[in-house]
Amino acid sequence: MPLKKEDVFQLARDAQLYAGALIPGLDDDHEPHFDTLNPFTQQVIGRVQQCNGGHVDAAVKAGRAAFESGVWSRLSPAERKRIMLRWAALLQERHEELAALDCLDAGKPITECLNTDIPDTIHTIAWYAEAIDKLFGKISPTASDNLGLIVKEPIGVVGAVLPWNFPALMLAWKAAPALAAGNSLVIKPAELTSLSAYRIVQLAHEAGVPKDVLTLVTGLGEETGKPLGLHPDVDMVSFTGSTEVGRLFLTYSAQSNLKEIVLECGGKSPQIVFEDSYALEEIADSILSAAFWNMGENCSCGSRLIVHKSVKDKLLKILQKRLVDGWKVGDPQDPETAIGPMIEPAHFEKVCGYIKTAKGEGAKLIRGGEALKLGAGMSVEPTIFDGVTAEMTLFQEEVFGPVLAVTTFETEAEAIHLANATNYGLAASLYTSDLRRAQRVSRAIKAGTVSINCFSEGDIATPFGGYKTSGFGGRDKGLEALEQYVQTKTLWYGG
Numbered sequence: 001m002p003l004k005k006e007d008v009f010q011l012a013r014d015a016q017l018y019a020g021a022l023i024p025g026l027d028d029d030h031e032p033h034f035d036t037l038n039p040f041t042q043q044v045i046g047r048v049q050q051c052n053g054g055h056v057d058a059a060v061k062a063g064r065a066a067f068e069s070g071v072w073s074r075l076s077p078a079e080r081k082r083i084m085l086r087w088a089a090l091l092q093e094r095h096e097e098l099a100a101l102d103c104l105d106a107g108k109p110i111t112e113c114l115n116t117d118i119p120d121t122i123h124t125i126a127w128y129a130e131a132i133d134k135l136f137g138k139i140s141p142t143a144s145d146n147l148g149l150i151v152k153e154p155i156g157v158v159g160a161v162l163p164w165n166f167p168a169l170m171l172a173w174k175a176a177p178a179l180a181a182g183n184s185l186v187i188k189p190a191e192l193t194s195l196s197a198y199r200i201v202q203l204a205h206e207a208g209v210p211k212d213v214l215t216l217v218t219g220l221g222e223e224t225g226k227p228l229g230l231h232p233d234v235d236m237v238s239f240t241g242s243t244e245v246g247r248l249f250l251t252y253s254a255q256s257n258l259k260e261i262v263l264e265c266g267g268k269s270p271q272i273v274f275e276d277s278y279a280l281e282e283i284a285d286s287i288l289s290a291a292f293w294n295m296g297e298n299c300s301c302g303s304r305l306i307v308h309k310s311v312k313d314k315l316l317k318i319l320q321k322r323l324v325d326g327w328k329v330g331d332p333q334d335p336e337t338a339i340g341p342m343i344e345p346a347h348f349e350k351v352c353g354y355i356k357t358a359k360g361e362g363a364k365l366i367r368g369g370e371a372l373k374l375g376a377g378m379s380v381e382p383t384i385f386d387g388v389t390a391e392m393t394l395f396q397e398e399v400f401g402p403v404l405a406v407t408t409f410e411t412e413a414e415a416i417h418l419a420n421a422t423n424y425g426l427a428a429s430l431y432t433s434d435l436r437r438a439q440r441v442s443r444a445i446k447a448g449t450v451s452i453n454c455f456s457e458g459d460i461a462t463p464f465g466g467y468k469t470s471g472f473g474g475r476d477k478g479l480e481a482l483e484q485y486v487q488t489k490t491l492w493y494g495g
C-alpha cells in the first residue's frame with residue numbers, strides 16, 4: 001500500500017526513515033550511517049548509510065557486468081520504455097510519499113513538492129520512456145556499393161552526482177535519459193537529501209529495471225562522490241551542484257580515464273526590466289518567483305534585477321507589497337507556506353554572510369535582511385538590496401538564498417553589458433513589449449535559457465544548462481540530454 005504523506009510525517013517523527021546502498025549483495029548492511037535531519041525541526045528523521053570506495057566499486061562492477069551482458073543495454077527500446085512507464089506509474093501511486101520525503105528532508109514547501117517536484121519527476125521519466133523508441137539513426141550518402149550507417153550506442157556505466165535543492169527531480173533529469181538510452185547508472189544523491197532517491201530507485205527495481213543496472217550509493221562528497229569521479233571503469237559522470245565541486249569532477253576525469261563529464265552548476269541569473277515592459281503589476285509575481293522560489297536555493301534563481309532607472313521605484317514598491325501579501329514564511333508541512341527553512345545551519349550562515357557583506361560594500365537594504373527563526377531551523381526573510389553595482393560581491397557571487405540585488409540601467413547596451421558581467425550564464429529573464437528588442441537582447445545574453453516576459457526553466461522538451469562557469473559538456477532535459485548519454489558509431493559496409 002502506498003504511504004500517505006501523514007504516514008511519512010509520522011515515520012519522520014519516530015526517526016524511522018532510511019536511505020542506503022542499493023547494490024546487489026550489499027544492500028542489507030546499513031552501517032556505518034549518519035543521521036539526516038528535518039531542516040525545520042532540526043530533529044533526526046532517519047539514517048543514511050555512509051558508503052565508501054568499496055561500495056562505489058561494487059556498484060560500478062555490477063553496472064559494468066550488467067552492461068556487457070546486455071540485460072538492459074541491448075534490450076529493445078520498446079521494452080525499456082515499457083519498464084520505465086511502469087516505473088512512472090509506481091511513482092504516481094507513491095507521489096504523496098515522495099513529496100513528503102522531499103518536504104521533510106530538504107525543508108521544501110509541501111505544496112511545491114506535491115504540485116511541481118514530484119509531478120515533474122514522474123513526467124520526466126515518462127517523457128524519456130516515450131522518446132526512446134522514436135529516435136532513428138542515419139544512413140550516410142555513399143556510392144551504391146557501400147553502406148554507411150551512423151548508429152547510437154549507450155555509453156556504458158554512468159555516474160549521477162546530485163544536489164540537495166530538488167532531490168527527486170534532479171535524479172529524474174539524469175536517470176531518465178541515461179537509462180532510456182541503455183546505460184547502467186550509479187546514483188549518488190546529496191548527503192543532506194537521500195531519502196527520496198532511495199525510494200525512487202527501489203520503485204525502479206520493482207518496475208523491472210535490473211538491480212545491477214541501477215544502483216544507489218549514499219554518502220558524503222569526499223568518501224562517496226570522489227571515488228565515483230575517479231573510478232577507472234565509469235564512462236561518464238553527470239553532476240549538478242556547485243561550480244567548485246564541478247571543477248573537481250573535471251580533475252577526477254583527467255586523473256583517471258578521461259570519462260565524459262557533464263556539469264550543471266551555479267548561476268547569477270539576471271532579470272532585465274525595460275521601461276517598455278508590460279504593466280509592472282503583471283510581471284511582479286514572475287520576478288518574485290524567479291528570486292524567491294525554493295527559498296532562492298535554485299541554480300537558475302533570478303537573483304539580479306536589472307531595471308530601467310525610470311521604472312525602478314514603482315516596480316520596487318509593487319514587489320514589496322506583493323511580498324507582504326503573499327509568500328508566507330513558515331513550516332514547510334503547512335500547505336500555505338511558500339518559504340521554508342534554509343537547508344542547514346551552515347548554509348543559513350553563508351547566506352547571512354552575503355547580507356553582511358552587501359551592507360558593508362554599500363548596497364542599500366530596502367527589505368528583509370533579517371534572520372528568521374523557523375521552528376528549530378533558520379531562514380532569511382525575502383531580502384532586496386538596491387544600489388548594487390557590478391563590482392559588489394552580491395552582484396557577482398551565487399548566494400543560493402532569498403536575496404535579490406537591484407541594479408539600474410539607462411540604455412539597452414548597458415542592460416546587456418550588466419546581464420553578462422558575471423562568470424555565470426545559466427538563465428535570464430527579460431521583460432519588454434517590443435518584439436524586436438526581445439529578439440536582440442535574448443540573442444545577446446550569454447545564458448543557456450532566456451525567458452521572455454516570464455521566468456521559466458522551460459519544460460521537459462527544452463534543454464537546460466549553462467554558458468560560462470554555469471555548465472560544461474552538455475545539457476539536462478530535452479532530446480539533447482538523451483544525446484549526451486549515447487555515443488556515435490559508424491558501420492561501414494563494403495561493396
Ligand SMILES: NC(=O)C1=CN([C@@H]2O[C@H](COP(=O)(O)OP(=O)(O)OC[C@H]3O[C@@H](n4cnc5c(N)ncnc54)[C@H](O)[C@@H]3O)[C@@H](O)[C@H]2O)C=CC1
Pocket residue numbers: 161162163164165188189190191219220221222224225226229240241242243245246248264265266267298299300347398399400
Ligand atoms: N544546482 C546548483 O546550482 C546547486 C548549487 N549549489 C551551490 O553549492 C553550494 C554548496 O552546496 P552543496 O550541496 O555542498 O553542493 P556541492 O557541489 O558541494 O555538492 C553537490 C554534490 O557533489 C557531492 N560532492 C561534494 N564534494 C565532493 C567532492 N569533493 N568530490 C565528489 N563529490 C562531491 C555532494 O556530496 C553532492 O552530492 C550551495 O551553497 C550553492 O551555492 C548547491 C546545490 C545545487
Ligand code: BAL
Pocket residue numbers: 163165166170240241297298299300457
Ligand atoms: N532548478 C533546477 C536545477 C537546480 O537548481 O539545480
